[in-house]
Amino acid sequence: MVKIPRWGTYLPETKEKTSGKLIEDASLSSEVVISLCQHIGAPCNPLVEKGDRVLVGQKIGDTEAFCSAPVHASVSGEVIAVEPRPHFTGGCLLSVVIAADGKQENVEFAGVSGKLTPQKVRCAVREAGLVGLGGAAFPTHVKLCPPEGKSIDSVIINGCECEPFITCDHRNMLEKADLLLDGLRIIMATVEAEKGYIGIEMNKLDVIRKVEELVAGEENIKVVRLDTKYPHGAEKQLIKAVLEREVPSGGLPMDVGALVHNAGTTIAISEAVREGKPLTERVLTVTGPGVKNPKNLRVKIGTPIGHLIEGCGGFEGEPGKVIMGGPMTGFAQFSLDVPVVKGTSGVVLFPRDQVEITPHGPCFRCGRCIRACPVFLVPNFIGLYVERDMIDKAEVYSVMDCIECGLCAYVCPARRPLVQYMKYAKGKIMARRKKTS
Ligand code: SF4
Ligand code: SF4
Known part of the structure; x- marks a missing residue:
């Protein structure tokens, strides 16, 4: 019987297979497929064509639309096609396909020089192609530009990772806690917020202790320990839990003076601003009872999920369901050729004997x-x-x-x-x- 509190539910966490595993670098696949639409907003136009040689970090797609984010090559090699390819939401979207040469030669990156200003930060974040890495994939630079008349007093870093199975934020926060705090300070300075909060669920005590130690003595930054309850990581629920403010129906966090960023995005902001590093890779979790050796992996954007499953020892049992994202909000996949996009937090696999296929019945108003x-x-x-x-x-x-x-x-x-x-x-x-x- 599922225990149901008033709003939300305590789900089985099932994170133990990967929560203690260090992030590993995934092997390079021979080909990456980089979708020109990896975010909420306008899709990018291709900046390269078949036959071009590209370097890691080279911009290969962009648009002048404000609500958008450029995409970059994640491997060095040759562009072999610019054509529609499978996308995790179903159907096919225009993508740049690169045959990797294995050399991983990259363009020169440079962090913001001189004093950081809000304008320089927004520009660096946009140029790096950052989007929300928690799954929503909203362009990050847009969130850093509150419209006139809206002021933000509190920035909340979402370290809940409340989806079962997924542990990429857990490991990223633990292994890059200093960058997490640097990113938070950058965001606070950019939107002129006085207070910073890092909301972490109690099932990540190792992260809580580490970050609390790092912020000890800082008056304006606080770690908030949260009940392990789904969906605490949803933006509006997190704001309610941390600030006790209610975002109105149809409203945005900035309507109540708040701004929420995912933990992985915050780390990526630090890397984009300090090093000029574009978003060409991300950390994700390949896990579930349907894969032999679950792992937290640092993966090149555009890597086919089949390549990642192979790198984790292959399927355990007869494959039943492959989900991109978490089991609650993710998308079941129709092909193992579907590539990782910026918003992919995990790939969760279930064997056939654990996939329930029962027709639904009528509502009997249990409430x-x-x-x-x-x-x-x-x-x-x-x-x-x-x-x-x-x-x-x-x-x-x-x-x-x-x-x-x-x-x-x-x-x-x-x-x-x-x-x-x-x-x-x-x-x-x-x-x-x-x-x-
Ligand atoms: S999916 Fe929508 S309707 Fe269903 S519980 Fe979540 S918020 Fe409510
Ligand atoms: S049976 Fe009806 S009331 Fe009960 S959970 Fe399903 S839809 Fe809701």
Whole structure:
């Protein structure tokens, strides 16, 4: 029986297979596929063509749109195609395919020179192609530019990593705690926030102790120990837990003076500003009962997930499901050729005998989904409306506030695909809004 508190749930953590393992460098794959759309916002236009030689860190895609982030080559080698390739969300998107030459020659990187100013930081972060590494992939430089009239007093670093199985932030924070704090200080100075918080769940006591030791004596930075509860890492829930402020329906964290950045992103901000390092690699976790040797890996962006699974000893048992991201919010994959993108926090594998395929039944109004929903929606009613294609009604019931945490579907004894209903309704409403704007 799943224990359900008022909003959220205590999930089985299942992190023990990788939480104690050091980050390893994944081997280079012979080919990387770098999607030109790895973020929320405008996709990039290619800056290279078939036959070009590229170096690690060379910009290969960009756009003039403000809400976007450039993409860079993660290996040195030859561009062998600029064409649509499989993307983790399904379908194919325009991508630059590079055949690696194994030399890993890189362009010269240089950190920001002279005194750091907000403008220099935003520029370095944009040029490095940084996006939220927790999965949302929102361009980081945009978050560092609060619009006029909005002031931010508190920056919160999201070190919750509340998804089961995934441990990449855990290891990254432990192994690069100094960069985590440097990144936080850079963000605070850039948005002129007085206070900095690092929210970490209690299942990462080693990180908590290390970071607390590093910030001892600093008045304006505090580590906040959080209950290990899903989805504490969701932005609005984290703000509520740390600052006791409620982001209004349809609002943004900056409406309550807060700014949230993922731990991995914060480390990448430090590296981009101090060293000029573009985002060509990231740390992720390959894990689950369906893989032989689970690991935390530093991986080149664009590496096919099949290559990573091979590097972890291959499948354990007959493959059943391969999920990119965590099991609650991730996407089941249709091909092992799908490449890692900037927002990929993990690849979770399940063998066939652990994948439940049962048809869903009718709602019998047990109310479990309502009790679990962290944003206090009524998923059962919204689901019934969506099933009947009554999207207007779903909108009235605030479906746009759904954070797609997947909890309603997880707790539903009738196995109703509630989160899929929410995503479907949100997609329809967004498309309609776009059409009429
Ligand atoms: S997926 Fe949406 S509706 Fe379901 S519990 Fe999460 S926030 Fe609530
Ligand atoms: S958990 Fe499932 S069965 Fe229970 S009220 Fe929600 S949709 Fe209905």
